[in-house]
Amino acid sequence: MDSMLPFSAEHESFRAYVRGFAAAELQPRSRQWDEGAELPREAIRLLGSAGLLNILGPKSLGGQERDYVSLGIAVEELAAADISCAQIAWIQNTLSHFFPGWGDETLRSLYRGDAVLALAMSEEGAGSDVSAIQTEAVADGDDYIINGAKIHVSMMPGADVLAVSCKMATAGGKPVIGMLRVPATTAGVSSEIMEQMGARAHSLGALRFDNVRVPKAALMGGEGQGKALMYARFNVSRCMSPLAALGAANAVVKEATQFVRTKVIFGKPIGINQSISFPLVEHQTRIEAGRLLAYRALWLNDAGADASTEAAMAKWFGITISIQAINDCLPMFGANGYLKDWSVEQRLRDVMSLQFTGGTINIMKILLVRQLIGAEFAGLRS
């Protein structure tokens, strides 16, 4: 996206690099990966060799130690070419950065694009309500034994190592939520694909854990730290989903702008009609507003400030206006916009996926009600 924001020269050159890579290497294969509807190892290796899976990682392990704004720039530019690849990149970068205990070898391998991580948190009755999980880990000598089921897990089937949120008993008797590292090949772990409408190459799956035994050393971040790990990551990942949506929406608005300049009907380019040109400039305005919100939240995160309010605003707004923009542009291409041969059809399907991941649009508004109006108005359990 052409920038109207005051990015540093380093950020601008990183943007130009990612844009070039995504247009040359990802965009031409995007349709093929969508049709394959499974985790594209080829894409992941391309992302790894382009240095797009180690953006936040420590230099000691081969990472680049860039800031969160850089990750946002990468996600925005990747999404203009392929939303699944943008999702893969932000999930791998943020899971590896915010969750401790993956192990140095796993991280090195992930940065190259050889290993893939996943976060298994959602369950049938515990999507928005992450505390309602039923998956349980029971201590047994030096091990934990996990039983339960997860759904809607990105990167599944296919991921190599999972962070699994589990209910655990404590010495005091009160159950807490812990996060356990579980290699996907551990005995008792099984998975199956959940067919999606869009973002099909990023892959979504269900998992079962039947008496899965992991050592106590697999506990990530300490006893009862599962929610704290998830929430710390949310403040950044909730800026990534709107930037992915805005990157794709901007690409569609630009293509539509080009198209309406040249498509002649009734002897005139259709862009001469204000019912066509006004929505285009309104969407461009909203897209810029959405980017400002998302980058503001990332700048705050980079400064070490609590950006939970700003991230929630960025997410509901950026995704909502992006879906509207793509939806409104599709008919400007006439019936062609609806055809599989045209990228707008895939982008509309892909962008729909972003409204759920990391908390829905309604949940973002509930968080804002809690912070801006008062906890008693949020309607959540206290």
Ligand SMILES: Cc1cc2nc3c(=O)[nH]c(=O)nc-3n(C[C@H](O)[C@H](O)[C@H](O)COP(=O)(O)OP(=O)(O)OC[C@H]3O[C@@H](n4cnc5c(N)ncnc54)[C@H](O)[C@@H]3O)c2cc1C
């Ligand atoms: C593409 C994609 C990727 C995902 N990746 C992962 C992943 O990697 N790992 C993982 O664990 N999960 C993942 N998820 C799951 C995601 O986190 C959940 O879908 C999300 O949290 C919502 O949960 P749910 O779908 O169970 O909806 P529910 O929680 O059942 O909610 C149903 C509907 O009710 C609304 N709602 C709920 N409570 C209220 C309320 N109080 N007021 C108003 N509306 C309300 C919600 O907004 C939603 O629209 C992914 C989902 C998708 C689609």
